[in-house]
Amino acid sequence: MSAPLVGVDLGGTNIRAACATGPTTHGPITWRSTPAANGPEAVIDAVADCIREASGGQTPAGVAIGIPGPLDPGTGVVHAAPHLAGWTEVPARDLLSARTGSPVAVRNDASMAGFAEWKAGAGAGARHFIFITASTGIGGALVLDGIPHDGIGSAGEVGHMPIDPQGPPCLQGHPGCLEGTASGTAIAAAAKRALAAGRESSLRDLPADELTAKDVENAANDGDALAIELFAGAGRALGRAVGGLINLLAPEVIVIGGGLINAGDLLFAPLRAAVPEMAFAYPLSKCRIVPAALGTDAGLVGAIAWAVHTFG
């Protein structure tokens, strides 16, 4: 039996790893809690431990890991990881390679999830493919002319395109980018601002400090006018961005994933209505806009698929 290939999904809460059993399939998933507060070395140790268990103690022939934050897949250096303390300019590839004795490929978590949707999910078989993931933040991934597109670093940051000069900044401080208007964080922040400004809403019954996009989704499903309006605004901004991406890249398919898509038509109806206002009729008529298929496993499946793609 040849040495295993391992995929890893490093999140702010959990680390998950599994061995590839095919291009996009895998054996049992091992996991650890992420020691996020303990610094990069502790997290890398936990990742290595999780890999060791997944591979049954064998040295993997290759490891691919998705990490949440802007990073350089060429050098394996993580520039920042907002949910992991002390992760600034961390040479994750080299640290993990030293721990495991294996070659390591590092990519952004959204890149991994997008790769999974392209290999085995809602975008399978597309020559030109855009992935957008909308949850706490907004990330993405591109496959163009059949090639995952990284550019000179980590391309695919669809959340950090300008959408509104009056819009709020994202957590990285980009004024008026898509993430600042349409992410889960942005929806929760807009809800808090509306309540502070005196708007009527069932959201008043919840503790304002802890209000999340999920709370807003629940209120919208119960018919709350403010909550419906907030999802409509986010969906509309996403739809305008999708229209612009169609004009720019003329893809065959745009796959939209992330936690926000659980809101269904609360998000997708205004999104779909806004696209044709911005997109040229022709590429639009040949472009599918569809929800992601792989759910919360996309990041891990993508890491496994990337390990096979890179080291298989």
Add this chain to the structure above:
Amino acid sequence: MSAPLVGVDLGGTNIRAACATGPTTHGPITWRSTPAANGPEAVIDAVADCIREASGGQTPAGVAIGIPGPLDPGTGVVHAAPHLAGWTEVPARDLLSARTGSPVAVRNDASMAGFAEWKAGAGAGARHFIFITASTGIGGALVLDGIPHDGIGSAGEVGHMPIDPQGPPCLQGHPGCLEGTASGTAIAAAAKRALAAGRESSLRDLPADELTAKDVENAANDGDALAIELFAGAGRALGRAVGGLINLLAPEVIVIGGGLINAGDLLFAPLRAAVPEMAFAYPLSKCRIVPAALGTDAGLVGAIAWAVHTFG
């Protein structure tokens, strides 16, 4: 001597053609006035006549033509050409191939100009390249992983990405896209709105109906505060868009051409100031943002280079 390859630049005013003498060099340029008002057949006849003169009566081994409007390079059908009467869903490739007896490649004029800047201009040698042309409208072209990127149609429409939900529409009616805010047409329209709203400006001395972006540029160079402000607004919008494109595509170089760049620092100073507010520090630090090098010949040089690329 083998059969010539011919490049053609079809504009609203003139048709220009020349034979390739190298990948990006050419022999004497022939030209005709564009019979723009007389419909597609008359224009195609004039193009064929111009090609015949350029090739000295020989049947070309291949013809590449740049046409101003949204079109499908795969089928050679022009969806629309705003400055040419009656050009709606015109099968330009097949019409011209029948007239000339040669295989024909059709591309958007901005795609041709961008290809020229990538082959022989300010973006020569780049693996990941974005071209933006800002004049009457805003167009563009992409080269990604060394491949001119068309997607499923005519990708590269950088002017038709959303920039401001409150912004004016472009001529194609996209509400608040970049072209609606930062094109020459948009600058002239904003000047007219400001004058109608009572703003002081030396532009009042000109006939309001005929006011152009060039007039605004001249007034700005003479120190007119409104004119300077209008270019600053366009430059700022372009800079935000450039920042977003860096995040999305992580290019090595972004080349900005078109008539507006003659305004120099009136446009480029606010543009360069806005980019780092939007772009992630890392890809930005490795990305050059430079003016185009080939001027008004870029469209013709690009068509010649495309003829060589496709049929050479």
